[in-house]
Amino acid sequence: MEKLSKLVLVLTLLMYPLPLILSGYWERVLASVFMLTSLTYAQNVLLGYTGYPAFGAIAFFGVGGYATAILMIKAGLPFGVALIVGGLVASLLAFAIAPALMRLKSHYFAITTLALQIALAELFANLDITGGAYGINLPIYRGFLGTQIFYHIFLSILLGSFLVNLFIEKSRFGYALKAIREDEIAAESSGVNTVLFKSVAFGIMAFITGLVGGTYAYWITYIDPESMFDPLLSVKMFVALLFGGVGTVAGPFIGAFSLELVSELVWSKFVELHGVVLGVIILLVILLLPGGVLKSRSG
């Protein structure tokens, strides 16, 4: 485990200078791989360490994306500031609803977060400030860094979310989350303020997810409720996490990289059939590796 975490760190750092030699196509492919990896790491904080599957976590991707876009367009904030505030908006929303939402467990919790995602998509499709169903156009980035900037932002979010997972794996804070995952009542009896800790975990997940959403919005320059609250993204994130290994530090990296790269290859080779091929891969993973590539104790 220890060695794998180091390997992930080294690989991540080695990818910083890569755009110097990569084609624009691979730069975009890798940027979307980083995006999925970050989302998977965010979910790992919640499902892997705290034991709560937020199937509708993409709700916070949407909130982060929209908040960033609105702050840039309506408030005229620079992207960097808008992105951080957008992430904070997503995490504050999560933190505020967590005490009520996290009274539910396992599939009840999963379904409720999905309902939140659907409700927010409907809400954003009908508000004026979000541009309704038409969505929002963002300015195109014309800075001197070119499109590489998105590659580097996504890579930095990936690095940050990896470090958050590493910290949780090793720290006292992480043990409070693991205690909640293992047995919430026993965690309380052991002095862990479970409502506080699981709300913080939910907030961390939403913050990372919101940052990814905000960066994605600026990257594709046009957002609408359909693209920002896309259930397929939730599915991919969960498959990546289950494939890589739930509750491990290296698992999300392995899962998201293999899934997104394979998906990209399959998509470019079998445009018509890629959904089927991906479905078959998912089934094979479930049949052959039920605990993921890195099986953790909790898996």
Added chain:
Amino acid sequence: MSLLVAQEIYKSFGGNKVLQGVSLEVSQGETLGIVGPNGSGKTTLINVLSGVIKPDSGVVVFGGRDITHWRPHRRAKLGIGRTYQITRLFANLTAIENVMIPLHYGSRQEASQERIEEILQMVGLSHKKENYASDLSLAQRKRLELARALALNPKLLLLDEVFAGLNPVAVQEIVSLIQELKNKLGITIVIVEHVLKALSQLADRVVVLAEGRLIFEGKYEDMVKDKEVIKAYLGERYGASA
């Protein structure tokens, strides 16, 4: 002086009145046994005392403080430790980690390696410290739960059927262990138990619950002769003939 006072505790689950005005006091350093037939409300009472369940009405006072509305984690920090009838360990964590969590979050002590080892040594689990809780035998799991409660540096221990499912040898070992905790550390203990032999060795005083009410309070020797108690436990016919 009473360390723990429960006054007029009522609790219903739907139409099922589980506790109907239970009051009890536990003195500092005392070991109180709670006995009663299945479904008489013993575990619910422990849950109310530890904060896992909120009573419909009634008051719980610990060390002079009204803790009726306190959540379990705050009671844990105050020094109320407990075990569960069906063990609730952190199954995918090691014995060391199971003890480390309450030590850090509950007792606010430094969760040093020495302190953890000392606690595991106390319950006789030093040789299993690296094992995952889920890999332990039932008797070892019960010991680890005890260790986890001890890590809180408790003033009061609530033990919910620690002996259930254990063989007589294991029962005797854990009886000695609890006696040691009682004598060495002076911990006040409330113990729910069906294994009367064990209880007779541990309890200074016994209360009997039946259908959510206290029907007896006194010495163990008197309890086994009490007509009310025999009736509740064995039924009308035996109660009459006793």
